[in-house]
Amino acid sequence: MGRGKIEIRRIENASSRQVTFAKRRAGLVKKALELSILCDAEIAMLIAPSSGKPFNFASPATRSFEDIIQRYMNYKVGKDIFGQPKEPTNNDWFQGGKSITTHYEALKSICMFLRSENINVLDTNELNHLENQMNIYLGRVREQKDKMLMDVLEELNSIERKIQSQNKDIKEQVLQTQKTVHEVKARIAGSYVHTRDFLGISQLRHYQQDENIRNELLNH
Helix, strand or coil: CCCCCCCCCCCCHHHHHHHHHHHHHHHHHHHHHHHHHHHCCCEEEECCCCCCCCCEECCCCCCCHHHHHHHHHHHHCCCCCCCCCCCCHHHHHHHCCCCCHHHHHHHHHHHHHHHCCCCHHHHHHHHHHHHHHHHHHHHHHHHHHHHHHHHHHHHHHHHHHHHHHHHHHHHHHHHHHHHHHHHHHHHHHHHHHHHHHHHHHHHHHHHHHHHHHHHHHHCC
């Protein structure tokens, strides 16, 4: 006995609506994968639920959602779209919105598909295609992660160089200050000796003058 026909209308219960949304979306992803494999087609799928974050999916994995949308836009303005799909370069992956978030969302959609559907329903070709997609997306995530780590490392190295330069400047300023202090002390010491010698000579001259006066008085 077949299943009864389900009336297509809005599900009032929020929890039931979310469960149905997840299952139906997983079914759409499966159909998109099948269509992409069977017909060698590029598929971009955008789903915007009434609540929550919009979801996008692209197949095959060598093409991003943005690539396929751009191809559609180029077609609309009359540009040639019949070039062979190419494997994206590193620059392609990191430019034009192809961020790590996009690849994460793609991996998450595949994981949701595997959780919500029995993987045994896929044949060998579909499993191989799914495996290839996951490997490509994982590779992109690793590339982006490595790039982010290298950027952080370069920033830390730049900070270290600035600190070393500042320390060098401070050390030079300290040495210059010490040299100046030493010179000032030497000048003060020299001035003291000069003053002492001057006072000593003045006293000697004064004593000699007194002695001369005393001798003159005695002679008279």
